[in-house]
Amino acid sequence: MTTKxxxxxxxxxxxxxxxxxxxxxxxxRVRIIDSAADRAQESRAIGIQARTLEVLEIAGxxxxxxxxxxxxxxxxxxxEAGSEIGHLDFEHIPSRYPFILxxxxxxxxxxxxxxxxxxxxxxxxxTTLVSFEQSDFAVLARITLSDGRQEEISAxxxxxxxxxxxxxxxxxxxxxxxxTFDLHFLLGDVHFESALSEDHAxxxxxxxxxxxxxxxxxxxxxxxxxxxxxxxxxxxxxxxxQWQEIVDGRSxxxxxxxxxxxxxxxxxxxxxxxxxxxxxxxxxxxxxxxxSPALAQGMNTGIQDAxxxxxxxxxxxxxxxxxxxxxxxxxxxxxIEHNVLKMTEFTQNMITAxxxxxxxxxxxxxxxxxxxxxxxxxATKTVSETAxxxxxxxxxxxxxxxxxxxxxxxxPGALVSRPEKKAKAPLASLFGxxxxxxxxxxxxxxxxxxxxxxxxxxxxxxxxxxxITPYLVLxxxxxxxxxxxxxxxxxxxxxAQHYNASVLxxxxxxxxxxxxxxxxxxxxxxxYLDKYFVPL
Ligand SMILES: Cc1cc2nc3c(=O)[nH]c(=O)nc-3n(C[C@H](O)[C@H](O)[C@H](O)COP(=O)(O)OP(=O)(O)OC[C@H]3O[C@@H](n4cnc5c(N)ncnc54)[C@H](O)[C@@H]3O)c2cc1C
Numbered sequence: 001m002t003t004k005x006x007x008x009x010x011x012x013x014x015x016x017x018x019x020x021x022x023x024x025x026x027x028x029r030v031r032i033i034d035s036a037a038d039r040a041q042e043s044r045a046i047g048i049q050a051r052t053l054e055v056l057e058i059a060g061x062x063x064x065x066x067x068x069x070x071x072x073x074x075x076x077x078x079x080e081a082g083s084e085i086g087h088l089d090f091e092h093i094p095s096r097y098p099f100i101l102x103x104x105x106x107x108x109x110x111x112x113x114x115x116x117x118x119x120x121x122x123x124x125x126x127t128t129l130v131s132f133e134q135s136d137f138a139v140l141a142r143i144t145l146s147d148g149r150q151e152e153i154s155a156x157x158x159x160x161x162x163x164x165x166x167x168x169x170x171x172x173x174x175x176x177x178x179x180t181f182d183l184h185f186l187l188g189d190v191h192f193e194s195a196l197s198e199d200h201a202x203x204x205x206x207x208x209x210x211x212x213x214x215x216x217x218x219x220x221x222x223x224x225x226x227x228x229x230x231x232x233x234x235x236x237x238x239x240x241x242q243w244q245e246i247v248d249g250r251s252x253x254x255x256x257x258x259x260x261x262x263x264x265x266x267x268x269x270x271x272x273x274x275x276x277x278x279x280x281x282x283x284x285x286x287x288x289x290x291x292s293p294a295l296a297q298g299m300n301t302g303i304q305d306a307x308x309x310x311x312x313x314x315x316x317x318x319x320x321x322x323x324x325x326x327x328x329x330x331x332x333x334x335x336i337e338h339n340v341l342k343m344t345e346f347t348q349n350m351i352t353a354x355x356x357x358x359x360x361x362x363x364x365x366x367x368x369x370x371x372x373x374x375x376x377x378x379a380t381k382t383v384s385e386t387a388x389x390x391x392x393x394x395x396x397x398x399x400x401x402x403x404x405x406x407x408x409x410x411x412p413g414a415l416v417s418r419p420e421k422k423a424k425a426p427l428a429s430l431f432g433x434x435x436x437x438x439x440x441x442x443x444x445x446x447x448x449x450x451x452x453x454x455x456x457x458x459x460x461x462x463x464x465x466x467x468i469t470p471y472l473v474l475x476x477x478x479x480x481x482x483x484x485x486x487x488x489x490x491x492x493x494x495x496a497q498h499y500n501a502s503v504l505x506x507x508x509x510x511x512x513x514x515x516x517x518x519x520x521x522x523x524x525x526x527x528y529l530d531k532y533f534v535p536l
Contacts, residue, residue, distance in 0.1 A: 015285025016161030022310025047296025070217030082252030178271030
């Protein structure tokens with residue numbers, strides 16, 4: 001028997017779980033399968049970046065992450081002599097979440113899995129994609145179930161979130177071009193007490209190698225070292241004693257390690273595909289790009305791949321958008337992934353600094369750079385992924401406004417409330433499902449300002465209500481609103497701080513601004529809607 005679904009997600013790692021959540025939020029019928037019997041048991045990806053937390057806010061699960069995770073406010077770098085040579089402060093990150101949250105990947109997967117379950121979707125475990133073929137209309141996938149039986153699934157879309165050794169990528173014939181670095185790393189989760197502050201990561205660069213400490217909270221740390229001494233490389237796994245030897249030799253901090261948890265050796269690959277899609281099949285996350293774990297980008301980039309694609313796929317599925325919208329997934333995400341590869345390769349070369357000349361550069365240049373505020377801001381914005389924007393996307397249109405965020409940028413956060421409910425909620429809680437049109441009314445021109453946008457609100461109500469919800473945003477001391485118009489109250493004035501009055505902002509379900517223009521030029525928005533969406 002062949003079962004039919006809108007989308008089949010292959011892989012229930014952090015990216016597959018996010019993909020399923022993004023599709024579920026759009027009301028699609030989804031199945032998610034994973035060949036493993038359980039979620040990851042190791043800590044693997046521990047760093048969650050500010051932009052990912054903003055996306056998790058849209059997904060509705062950020063609170064649990066914040067509750068369980070540990071906040072890192074910066075990174076301290078130590079040079080050859082063991083003294084501090086530089087410092088990055090995350091307070092510069094332009095986000096409601098100006099820190100890196102550390103949380104073991106096993107916990108990230110648990111939260112994301114629970115979230116799916118509470119929305120009615122179970123992960124089908126010990127269930128493996130064996131093969132698939134696609135036509136213009138559907139993908140026929142063959143899977144084996146936990147009891148050994150085979151099943152055929154006809155899915156309108158197949159999402160390959162099946163990790164670095166992706167079968168989906170292989171079946172699509174996509175090259176995974178790049179290189180394997182000739183560098184050996186070891187990693188270990190340990191417990192210790194020391195004078196090193198737990199709200200910072202600490203990176204020691206010594207001539208014989210690098211040693212990094214990433215606090216996980218309550219005395220737990222992820223240790224990463226490169227270039228392990230020759231006698232360690234023969235061991236299958238580093239022991240606690242061997243870790244102690246490395247820590248004593250490479251850091252200036254005195255500490256006694258205990259409770260060695262997950263520990264392993266690893267090599268670094270830097271590879272990516274040249275396409276993220278063939279027909280009705282996509283690859284995302286590690287299936288599409290892998291790189292050095294320096295800067296904690298991999299899982300973060302993958303989760304954002306998923307939220308970029310979810311709403312586009314749903315609009316395509318419901319025939320509500322033109323082809324250009326779905327095509328923009330690849331156009332928007334491939335350049336980001338290229339940059340992540342370049343940035344992580346550069347950082348890895350810089351921090352490991354194998355050559356004496358590079359070490360000299362690292363130890364002399366970093367102290368100077370880290371004292372420069374522009375460097376701090378640029379570096380932390382890049383690492384936190386809050387620098388990500390799609391201003392060059394073919395489906396983004398930016399028209400003149402005196403100031404405020406541009407189309408293509410992530411919509412700044414603000415607390416809002418509904419007039420009838422006094423409880424405040426983040427603006428992001430409105431995103432995730434539909435596009436949202438935001439218009440901040442100017443009280444000086446009330447009610448003329450409102451009357452000016454009524455035609456576009458009306459057009460949306462009549463023709464685009466399955467795609468867009470328009471909101472009128474009013475200051476706290478607002479006049480009575482018009483019936484039939486959804487109102488948000490700018491309870492703390494944050495919306496007015498970030499956004500321009502009398503400007504129309506169309507925000508996508510992934511939180512990025514798709515379009516902006518002055519309300520007086522609303523015909524531009526009409527043409528935009530006409531160009532990319534299908535009216536009822
Ligand atoms: C040491 C280390 C530290 C890292 N630190 C960070 C960090 O701090 N921050 C960060 O952002 N990233 C980090 N990363 C990278 C991060 O772990 C990966 O980017 C992330 O796990 C990718 O998630 P994924 O869902 O794409 O793939 P995976 O987590 O690999 O999940 C793929 C899933 O697909 C399943 N699967 C495979 N084939 C099939 C099949 N045929 N049928 C069904 N299921 C299948 C697998 O069982 C698996 O569960 C780190 C990586 C390493 C190794």
